[in-house]
Amino acid sequence: xxxxxxxxxxxxxxxxxxxxxxxxxxxxxxxxxxxxxxxxxxxxxxxxxxxxxxxxxxxxxxxxxxxxxxxxxxxxxxxxxxxxxxxxxxxxxxxxxxxxxxxxxxxxxxxxxxxxxxxxxxxxxxxxxxxxxxxxxxxxxxxxxxxxxxxxxxxxxxxxxxxxxxxxxxxxxxxxxxxxxxxxxxxxxxxxxxxxxxxxxxxxxxxxxxxxxxxxxxxxxxxxxxxxxxxxxxxxxxxxxxxxxxxxxxxxxxxx
Amino acid sequence: xxxxxxxxxxxxxxxxxxxxxxxxxxxxxxxxxxxxxxxxxxxxxxxxxxxxxxxxxxxxxxxxxxxxxxxxxxxxxxxxxxxxxxxxxxxxxxxxxxxxxxxxxxxxxxxxxxxxxxxxxxxxxxxxxxxxxxxxxxxxxxxxxxxxxxxxxxxxxxxxxxxxxxxxxxxxxxxxxxxxxxxxxxxxxxxxxxxxxxxxxxxxxxxxxxxxxxxxxxxxxxxxxxxxxxxxxxxxxxxxxxxx
Ligand SMILES: Nc1ncnc2c1ncn2[C@@H]1O[C@H](COP(=O)(O)OP(=O)(O)OP(=O)(O)O)[C@@H](O)[C@H]1O
Ligand SMILES: [Mg+2]
Numbered sequence: 001x002x003x004x005x006x007x008x009x010x011x012x013x014x015x016x017x018x019x020x021x022x023x024x025x026x027x028x029x030x031x032x033x034x035x036x037x038x039x040x041x042x043x044x045x046x047x048x049x050x051x052x053x054x055x056x057x058x059x060x061x062x063x064x065x066x067x068x069x070x071x072x073x074x075x076x077x078x079x080x081x082x083x084x085x086x087x088x089x090x091x092x093x094x095x096x097x098x099x100x101x102x103x104x105x106x107x108x109x110x111x112x113x114x115x116x117x118x119x120x121x122x123x124x125x126x127x128x129x130x131x132x133x134x135x136x137x138x139x140x141x142x143x144x145x146x147x148x149x150x151x152x153x154x155x156x157x158x159x160x161x162x163x164x165x166x167x168x169x170x171x172x173x174x175x176x177x178x179x180x181x182x183x184x185x186x187x188x189x190x191x192x193x194x195x196x197x198x199x200x201x202x203x204x205x206x207x208x209x210x211x212x213x214x215x216x217x218x219x220x221x222x223x224x225x226x227x228x229x230x231x232x233x234x235x236x237x238x239x240x241x242x243x244x245x246x247x248x249x250x251x252x253x254x255x256x
Numbered sequence: 257x258x259x260x261x262x263x264x265x266x267x268x269x270x271x272x273x274x275x276x277x278x279x280x281x282x283x284x285x286x287x288x289x290x291x292x293x294x295x296x297x298x299x300x301x302x303x304x305x306x307x308x309x310x311x312x313x314x315x316x317x318x319x320x321x322x323x324x325x326x327x328x329x330x331x332x333x334x335x336x337x338x339x340x341x342x343x344x345x346x347x348x349x350x351x352x353x354x355x356x357x358x359x360x361x362x363x364x365x366x367x368x369x370x371x372x373x374x375x376x377x378x379x380x381x382x383x384x385x386x387x388x389x390x391x392x393x394x395x396x397x398x399x400x401x402x403x404x405x406x407x408x409x410x411x412x413x414x415x416x417x418x419x420x421x422x423x424x425x426x427x428x429x430x431x432x433x434x435x436x437x438x439x440x441x442x443x444x445x446x447x448x449x450x451x452x453x454x455x456x457x458x459x460x461x462x463x464x465x466x467x468x469x470x471x472x473x474x475x476x477x478x479x480x481x482x483x484x485x486x487x488x489x490x491x492x493x494x495x496x497x498x499x500x
Binding site for chain 2: 111114115118119120122123125126127128129130
């Protein structure tokens, strides 16, 4: 038992060191800009379409649910406001992060894991290349740039989906919908919605890189690290989302 | 230039090297022999600091590398050029980019110079036709050769380390690689070749270290190896006698 706890603590310490070094690597030479661009292309441009599709349907579903509920209370005109707040503050960032985690996080873990198994990481080390700078930093950097971008696009598409349902299915005024969206695009909402994806991007990429680089054994080890990368990332996204929300509400002076 | 002082190493509970000591001088041509799982690869990884010994000291060119940090090891690693057992080519890059890796990393060569240098290195190992292949399109022997070409791009190593450079190759290719190894070490560069093929060891080395059960049971030149009466060594040698 105590051995297990010790192991857990030392793993946690290794994770902190890796993610810290990976993060400060962004500001230290050498810069592997080609690797960063490659990662951005794969992670960002590659996830673009999925995030759009997922967000569109989530926006529509949310709008359907809320219009139905609000209509029965006679408060249809609030649909835009409620849909907008949920998407911008909560649903948009989390949805994009979960999609990103499933697609990119799993990919990072399995790619780095197979590089470990094939001794490619050892090769890098004997060539005098720091694997953290070469492999981890570009992935962290591209994630904290691309996930916020994806989130913004996802938010916009989800709001459009919500608009479609509100206007064409629930027969509300499009003008009211958009003007209530415009009202809620104030500093508080935009800030609390846009700080999250940075955090999520960092968590997903650092957890996935850590899992990949600590892969042991063959195909089975790879399966384990890929699964762990996704599972731990999801758990951390949800938990940190809650904590961030709590902190942000406090900081922005909302009373509960 | 390489000194092992009472080095022990284990993977979790599994003792791999037990209190091993040896010295390898600059320019020496050494073969490390021994059965599968005997810890030969482990020794190479200890030399370049990829693994840390449980106890004992490893000294490279007068520097004790046992407690060095990863970034302090860079200097030490640049003295070596290592070819891993499975080649360990970067599978996201094609052959040309694999060979060009160190050139891009450490030199300011122009694209044209890199291209010429890559051609030159690939010609040395005889796979110039595979320049634009991806690594999964290479046969085992080609893989090995490209790995050697890539390691040659390291500028002026003091010692080449080859892990099973000839294992699993046909006799002609094995001979070619042995000739290549000798060719590369002609001007005083040393090499350590790890192998369980005695024939190849005899072709390229003049000192032989035999590992068994985590210990060195034999360390000497050709005549000591050939006249050894240690049973495991004799089994390895019987392969030779059957041929001749
Ligand atoms: N990453 C690892 N984790 C745990 N045990 C390992 C690991 N790598 C090697 N071993 C064990 O260490 C021992 C020595 O391995 P090593 O690779 O040094 O052998 P070797 O002499 O190179 O064998 P071969 O001739 O088959 O290449 C083996 O018994 C192996 O099971
Ligand atoms: Mg080996």
